[in-house]
Amino acid sequence: MELRDFAEQVLFATTLEEKLQSPPDLTDRHPGPPIAAPAAPGRPAELRFKLSGTARGEFPGVRHLEEPRERGRLLHFFANHELLATELMALVLLRFPDAPPAFRKGVLQTLRDEQEHTRLYLQRMKECGIHFGDLPVSGYFWRTVAAMENPMDYVAGLSLTFEQANLDFARHFARAFAAVGDQATAALLDKIYRDEIGHVAYGLKWFRRWKQPGQSDWEAFCRQLRFPLSPQRAKGMVLNVEGRRAAGLDAGFIAELDVYSQSKGRTPAVFVFNPFAEARMAEGKAFNPTRHQLQLARDLANLPQYLCRQDDIVLLEQRPAVEFLSGIKQAGFALPEFLEMPRPATLPAELAARKLGGLRPWAWGPDSVDLFAPLFGRLAAGQRTAEQSFNPEIAKLYSKAWSAALLGKFLSRSSRDEALKSESEKSQSLVTSAATGESGWLCTGDEVGVAVETLDDALSAIAAIRRRGHHAVVLKQALGLAGRNALRLFEPAVSEPQRRWIGKSLANGGQLVVEPWLERAADFSVQLEMTEHGLKLRGYTGLINDAKGQFQGNSAAASFARRIPAFVTDLFHGPADIVPRMHALYAGIFSLLEAELRRAGFFGPVGIDALVYRTPQGDCRLKPIVEINPRYTMGRLTVELMNHVAPGSHGLFRLINPPTIRKESFDSFAAYARSLNERFPLRLEGDPVPRIREGTICLTDPAQASVCLAIFHVHK
Numbered sequence: 001m002e003l004r005d006f007a008e009q010v011l012f013a014t015t016l017e018e019k020l021q022s023p024p025d026l027t028d029r030h031p032g033p034p035i036a037a038p039a040a041p042g043r044p045a046e047l048r049f050k051l052s053g054t055a056r057g058e059f060p061g062v063r064h065l066e067e068p069r070e071r072g073r074l075l076h077f078f079a080n081h082e083l084l085a086t087e088l089m090a091l092v093l094l095r096f097p098d099a100p101p102a103f104r105k106g107v108l109q110t111l112r113d114e115q116e117h118t119r120l121y122l123q124r125m126k127e128c129g130i131h132f133g134d135l136p137v138s139g140y141f142w143r144t145v146a147a148m149e150n151p152m153d154y155v156a157g158l159s160l161t162f163e164q165a166n167l168d169f170a171r172h173f174a175r176a177f178a179a180v181g182d183q184a185t186a187a188l189l190d191k192i193y194r195d196e197i198g199h200v201a202y203g204l205k206w207f208r209r210w211k212q213p214g215q216s217d218w219e220a221f222c223r224q225l226r227f228p229l230s231p232q233r234a235k236g237m238v239l240n241v242e243g244r245r246a247a248g249l250d251a252g253f254i255a256e257l258d259v260y261s262q263s264k265g266r267t268p269a270v271f272v273f274n275p276f277a278e279a280r281m282a283e284g285k286a287f288n289p290t291r292h293q294l295q296l297a298r299d300l301a302n303l304p305q306y307l308c309r310q311d312d313i314v315l316l317e318q319r320p321a322v323e324f325l326s327g328i329k330q331a332g333f334a335l336p337e338f339l340e341m342p343r344p345a346t347l348p349a350e351l352a353a354r355k356l357g358g359l360r361p362w363a364w365g366p367d368s369v370d371l372f373a374p375l376f377g378r379l380a381a382g383q384r385t386a387e388q389s390f391n392p393e394i395a396k397l398y399s400k401a402w403s404a405a406l407l408g409k410f411l412s413r414s415s416r417d418e419a420l421k422s423e424s425e426k427s428q429s430l431v432t433s434a435a436t437g438e439s440g441w442l443c444t445g446d447e448v449g450v451a452v453e454t455l456d457d458a459l460s461a462i463a464a465i466r467r468r469g470h471h472a473v474v475l476k477q478a479l480g481l482a483g484r485n486a487l488r489l490f491e492p493a494v495s496e497p498q499r500r501w502i503g504k505s506l507a508n509g510g511q512l513v514v515e516p517w518l519e520r521a522a523d524f525s526v527q528l529e530m531t532e533h534g535l536k537l538r539g540y541t542g543l544i545n546d547a548k549g550q551f552q553g554n555s556a557a558a559s560f561a562r563r564i565p566a567f568v569t570d571l572f573h574g575p576a577d578i579v580p581r582m583h584a585l586y587a588g589i590f591s592l593l594e595a596e597l598r599r600a601g602f603f604g605p606v607g608i609d610a611l612v613y614r615t616p617q618g619d620c621r622l623k624p625i626v627e628i629n630p631r632y633t634m635g636r637l638t639v640e641l642m643n644h645v646a647p648g649s650h651g652l653f654r655l656i657n658p659p660t661i662r663k664e665s666f667d668s669f670a671a672y673a674r675s676l677n678e679r680f681p682l683r684l685e686g687d688p689v690p691r692i693r694e695g696t697i698c699l700t701d702p703a704q705a706s707v708c709l710a711i712f713h714v715h716k
Contacts, residue, residue: 001023001025001026001027002026002027002028002029002030003026003027003028003031003093003104003108004028004030004031004032004093004094004097006023006026006090007090007091007093007094008090008094009021010086010087010089010090010111010115011038011041011042011087011090011091011094012038012041012042013042014042014043014044015044016044016047016122016132019083019086019087019115020086020115020118020119022112022115022116026108028101028104028105031093031097031098031104032094032097033097034094034095034096034097034098035094035095037091037095037146037147037148038146039051040139040142041087041090041091041142044133046132046133046134047080047083047132047133047137048137049136049137049138049139049142050139051139051143065176065177065179065180065182066180066181068127068128068129069128069129069130071128071177071180071182071185072125072128072129072130073130073135074173075121075124075125075128075130075185076125076130076132076134076135076137077135077138078121078173079118079121079122079125079132080132080137080138081141081162081166082114082117082118082121083114083118084139084141084142085114085141085158085162085163086111086114086115086118087142088141088142088145088146088154088158089107089108089110089111089114089158090111091146092107092148092151092154093107093108093111095148096150096151096154099151103151103206106202106206110199110202113195113199117192117195120188120191120192121188124184124185124188127184141158141162144157144228144229145157145158145162145229147226151206151210152206152207152210152211152224153224153226155203155204155206155207155210156203156207156221156224156225157225157229158203159199159200159202159203159204159207160200160203160204160207160221160234161225161229161231161233161234162233162234163196163199163200163203164200164234164235164244164247164249165233165234165235165236166192166193166196166236167193167196167197167200167236167240167243167244167247168235168236168237168238168239168240168243169236170189170190170192170193170196171189171193171240171243172236172237172238173189174186174189174190174193177189193243196243197243197246197247198247200244200247200248200249201246201247201248204217204247204248204249205248207220207221211224216252216253217249217250217252217253218252218253218256218257221253227350227353227354230260230262231256231257231260231262232260232261232262232263232264232337233264234257235257235258235260239254239257239258241254244257252322255322255323255326256322258322258326258329259322259325259326259329259335260335260337261310261311261334261335261336261337261338262311262337263311263312263337264311266311266357267355267356267357267380268311268312268313268336268337268354268356268357269308269309269312269313269356269357269358269359269360270312270313270314270315270351270356270358270359270360270372270375271304271305271307271308271312271313271314271315271336271360271361271362272304272314272315272316272341272360272361272362272368272371273297273300273301273302273303273304273316273362274361274362274363274365274367274368274371275296275297275300275362275363276289276293276297276367276481277361277362277363277364277365277366277367277368277398277631278363278365278398278479278480278481279479279480279481280365280366280367281365281366281395281398281479282477282479282480282481282510284366289481292707293481295706295707296707296708298317298318298706299700299704299705299706299707299708299709299710300655300700300708300710301316301317301318302314302316302320302338302699302700302701303637303699303700303710304360304362304632305328305333305335305336305338306333306637306640306641306699307360307632307636307637307640308336308360309334309336310334310335310336311336311337312336312337312360313336313337313338313339313351314336314337314338314339315339315340315341315347315348316338316339316340316341317340317341317342317343318340318704319338319340320338320700320701320704321701321703321704323703324698324701324702324703324704327697327698328697328699331644331682331684331692331697332644332684332689332690332691332692333644339351345371347371347372347374347375351374351375351378352374352378354378355378355380356375356378356379356380356383357379357380357383358379358380358383359372359375359376359379359383359389360604362631362632363398363630363631363632364389364390364394364604364630364631365390365395365398366390368389368390369386369389369390372386373386384603388601391601393599393600393601393602394600394601394602394630396600397596397597397600397602397628397630398479398629398630398631399478399479399511400449400476400477400478400479400513400627401449401451401478401511401513402478402628403625403626403627403628404448404449404450404451404513404515404625405451406592406593406596406625406628407448407623407624407625408445408448409592410588410589410592410624410625411442411443411444411445411448412445413592414588440574440619440621441572441574441575441578441581441620441621441622442585442621442622442624443613443621443622443623443624446468446470446516447515447516447518447613447621447623448515449476449513449514449515450464450513450514450515451478451511451512451513452506452511452512452513452514453506453509453510453511453512454506455499455502455503455506458475458502458506458512458514459494461514462475462489462494462514465514465515465516468516469616470516470517471490471492472488472489472490472516472517473488473489473514473515473516473517474486474487474488474489474514474515474516474517475487475489475502475505475512475513475514476512476513476515477505477510477511477512478510478511478512478513479510479511486548487501487502487505488517488548489517490517518611518613518614518623519613519614520545520611520612520613521571521611521612521613521614521620522542522565522567522568522571522611522612523542523543523544523545523609523610523611523612523626524540524541524542524543524564524565524568524609524610524611524612525540525541525542525543525554525607525608525609525610525633525635526540526586526607526608526610527539527540527541527605527606527607527633527635527636527639528590528593528605528606528607528608529604529605529606530594530597530598530602530603530604530605530606531603532603534594535590535593535594535597535606537561537562537590538561538605538636538639539556539560539561539562539639539642540556540560540563540564540565541554541555541556541560541565541635541638541639542554542555542556542557542565542567542568543609543611543635544654551634551655552654552655553634553652553653553654553655554634554635554637554638554652554653555638555650555651555652555653556638556639556641556642556650556651556652556653557650558647558648558649558650560639560642560651561639561642563579563583564579564582564583564586568582568612569582571612571620572612572620572622582622585622585624586624589608589624589625593606593608593628597630602630604630604631605630605631605632605633605636606628606629606630606631607628607629607631607632607633607635607636608624608625608627608628608629609625609626609627609628609629609635610622610623610624610625610626611623611626634653634655637653638651638653641653641699641712644691644692645691645692645714646684646685646686646691646692646693646714647691648716649692649693649694649714649715649716650714650715650716651712651713651714652712652713652714652715653699653710653711653712654710654711654712654713655708655709655710656669656672656708656709656710656711657707657708658707661709668702669702669703669705669709670702670703672702672709673698673702673709676696676698676711677696679696680694680695680696680713681695682694682695682696682697682714683695692714693714693716694714694715694716695713695714696711696712696713696714697711697712697714698710698711699711699712
């Protein structure tokens with residue numbers, strides 16, 4: 001029998017008997033002309049699959065393998081995969097008659113193995129009470145591989161993708177079947193596992209022969225696969241390194257595959273770290289970050305990976321190193337898909353063909369709208385447009401003048417509401433403004449910032465604050481880049497250079513917020529998410545700021561999700577019910593803030609920075625809103641990191657700079673990171689998803705860090 005006739009029989013036959021026949025003697029003297037791939041292989045009616053759309057039927061998993069019928073259902077899935085592989089190999093023989101004879105001979109041998117696997121699955125499945133065709137079948141393998149244009153597509157798509165993944169699945173399920181006492185199925189899967197090692201080795205041999213000289217196996221593999229196939233499809237739940245080594249895959253390939261991630265079906269959201277959004281709003285396209293600022297943004301560019309899910313995408317200039325990502329994965333964090341985006345920011349070409357589930361910049365602003373402009377048309381139905389994501393009303397939310405006005409509005413409303421209450425209601429009130437004279441723990445309107453637009457107004461505001469007894473004053477740009485947008489006045493008179501700074505800040509319609517400089521006792525933040533269903537609390541974190549009020553890190557207690565940090569509430573020696581009072585106060589702020597956000601059409605992450613300060617008399621007062629950030633913050637990042645921490649442990653997020661590591665006698669971030677690993681090794685607890693009980697992990701790659709390293713320390 002000619003090999004072509006045999007391949008046609010396997011591909012087009014409509015009975016299993018014909019598809020699974022394997023004549024002993026075949027010749028390949030007349031391979032014939034190449035054929036076009038049919039829409040689907042021939043099959044009996046009960047085994048036909050849909051030509052488009054998602055796979056039918058629910059994967060049974062291993063939850064009920066002690067029941068014979070559940071074992072049969074799982075084997076039904078496996079049998080269909082083996083039959084699909086058989087049909088695809090027949091298609092290869094018919095599509096590429098001019099391929100090297102040795103290659104075609106190897107395809108034939110692999111096809112015969114797949115026929116045998118199918119027959120073995122059918123027999124074992126029947127013994128479990130399931131017949132082939134009792135359940136719906138998927139055509140995913142066919143839809144993703146049948147369009148192959150050359151033999152290289154075949155070895156990349158089938159041998160090195162689906163058959164490589166079976167090195168994981170066959171080993172995993174062999175052990176699962178053995179665990180429930182089904183030794184017969186475990187032995188069958190062990191045989192298939194050993195065969196798959198040979199199949200992957202066969203594909204790898206030809207892949208290496210055909211790839212471009214100078215390309216690594218990994219680079220060539222990634223380049224050869226066509227969406228929706230990706231290296232993510234080449235692995236199962238747990239990576240079987242031993243099987244891959246036996247098949248001949250090198251250590252570099254295996255390490256890259258281990259940390260690779262791409263969605264297998266869920267439409268991914270796209271994340272990007274754009275810390276200059278507010279500066280761009282303030283200065284327009286004229287804003288030009290310094291070299292240090294650009295390097296800081298590069299060093300922290302992967303931080304959105306801790307905000308997103310495994311199926312999501314993170315855009316950044318340089319992908320983190322494999323060794324770093326491997327450590328992050330071992331610590332229990334799922335890895336997203338990383339796509340490199342060279343500067344000036346240019347979207348990766350592969351996004352153009354992807355359906356996307358959302359766009360998630362660190363901050364919405366003109367820069368992120370410009371960057372994502374080509375992707376809004378790729379969004380799934382119901383996602384927000386560019387105009388809905390960022391507009392003039394949302395832009396107002398970034399202004400510190402808006403934050404100050406909201407605090408003033410809340411204090412005024414609280415004071416007015418108190419005045420209307422009866423004496424008995426006042427005595428039971430949890431939210432009492434200091435303006436009524438009934439509480440000494442809340443700030444008054446005197447501590448609320450005043451927005452100014454001219455130099456004269458600024459000088460008048462400074463004078464008014466000093467007349468009230470606050471000699472130190474701070475002026476903050478309503479919009480601007482953190483770290484260079486404030487002026488602190490401690491001298492009695494405003495100097496000429498300070499006047500020039502004020503004038504420059506107010507040029508071109510700028511605003512300043514003038515407020516008393518308060519003696520900080522503690523800083524903290526409230527992390528929220530504005531959703532279609534309202535404003536949701538995500539948690540509280542401590543804020544670590546330097547003497548100038550600039551950010552250094554965040555802390556989170558074990559009770560971060562529901563309680564204001566104890567180091568904040570413990571500063572108040574009265575009233576006795578200060579904790580419920582503060583929580584009730586914030587409930588009122590949340591209600592007011594939600595209405596404002598809904599009015600502006602804003603949805604997404606929101607952070608409120610707050611502080612406790614000491615009065616000249618030594619008493620502590622709460623300023624519940626210092627500023628509101630309608631974007632992701634390091635506090636929100638800390639809250640998300642705490643979801644990976646074991647119950648009862650605390651977390652500390654820090655940004656480490658070169659002076660810090662030099663102070664500890666280290667000459668590089670890499671050396672500092674090695675020391676952290678030695679001094680504070682990670683200890684994980686929990687099953688099936690381990691969480692960090694204690695230890696320190698670097699959140700950004702120390703080997704790539706230039707000016708900043710992000711770390712997370714977990715302690716009891």
